[in-house]
Amino acid sequence: MEVMEEKRGVIEFKDDKVFAWPTLVAKEFLAAILVTVGLLFYSYVVDAPLRELSNPGQAENPAKAPWYFLGLQEALVYFDPWFAGVVLPSIIIVGLILIPYLDINPKGNGYYSFKDRKFAVTTFVFGYVFWYVLIYIGTALRGPFWAFFWPWEKWTHDFPTPPPLHNLPLPLGIVLLGGFYTAGLILPALMKRDFFMKLGVIRYAITMGLLLTMIGTVIKMVFRLAFNVRYIIATPWINI
């Protein structure tokens, strides 16, 4: 207790402050100038795209959303629109919002550190990179009819017919999906008891639920690419 008090006192007296004028303001001003010059130079050299007048009768092929949504459009290959276009982005936004309330690790506050928060940094950076990888695929590697083309291939309408897809039998699908979430929730709790205890049941369940959904999204993509699986769970009402 005494040590804590003393430490706090030291922190309060530590003064590494500098005047905002001009140390900070000059840098900001310089940054603003550089950004302006950069933007104006780029605008001078490269024209913004403007295609023909819109024509509802003639669909663009491929019709692509703005690039920052192409990760989601790429996810449409693997999921139905209700998931790829609505539920997945909603989960991402809610998940991002919840981060400060789920990550209760007091270390790594206000400085760069991987060592102090391996789990948090790994998870976030994986998701961040994955988002941009999907955007890259959707932007650069998807041609007419959303067919896949390598960067060195020419986009044509004459691509081989993709192999037929099949659904998993419903009982197997339910067992797989249910088993995935059940095992994913229970096993880490048993194996990393202190992680579970620190977070508490609710925080742990939400954290793992979000993490499993992210991993599950990747696994579903692998299932599709490796085994031509269309749906893990196929019902008349909803397909996953």
Next chain:
Amino acid sequence: MKLILDLIKKITGNEIWKSVFRHGYTDTPRNRVLQIISNVWLHLHPAKVREHGTKIRFTWCMGGITFFIFLFETITGILLMFYYVPDVNRAYADMVDLMYVVPFGRFLRNSHRWGAHAMVITVSIHMLRVFLTGSYKPPRQFNWVVGVILLVLTLLLSFTGYLLPWDQLGYWAITVGTNMARATPFLGHEGPFSYILGMKPDNDVRFALLGGTVIEAPALLRAYVWHCIAIPIIGGALMMLHFWRVRKDGGISGPL
């Protein structure tokens, strides 16, 4: 020499000058503080900041640049509004005019367009930086929440602007984007369980977004109003909150 000094004294010593500029520029700690706190634009900053917070290798300057690009987009956007009418019969012709007739129109439109893309990139890098420095941790949890909403608003700002040229690129991009709303569970007419609420093409959430069942005049007007008025106001309000909270939560984050 004496003449110049006298002249300076005359200019800076009179009532008019003093009514505008409240302090001198001699390099004293007092003037450095006043330079920030007596300036309405600069007083967003604290008079003194922790030294690491001024380092580009710590902040990457990305939040500030994002805000700056927002201002840049506001100015170029207002100028574009002089030449553009959100009417399906005129919109595309106005774009062509901007590209070929209006003086500096092409330059203006290019910079607005590329600025929008740049803002999406800088705001996402800003989020990465804030995450990697753990700056969402107490006491800054809520400001991270505001930041996530601002990120979404940035995407929506860019997205609503995409339709305005009324060309094939924008039209089909917005078609792809808004078709997703059709599939919203419960609320979109093609989504799972939509029959429970009796959703049809002319009463679901996509209809509300487009103001119709297809992308037509009402959709263009909605995109325009959201893009030029509603989202900038909401975003601006949240930016005030975001910056104010940075100050109130102890300034730039740093090791305790």
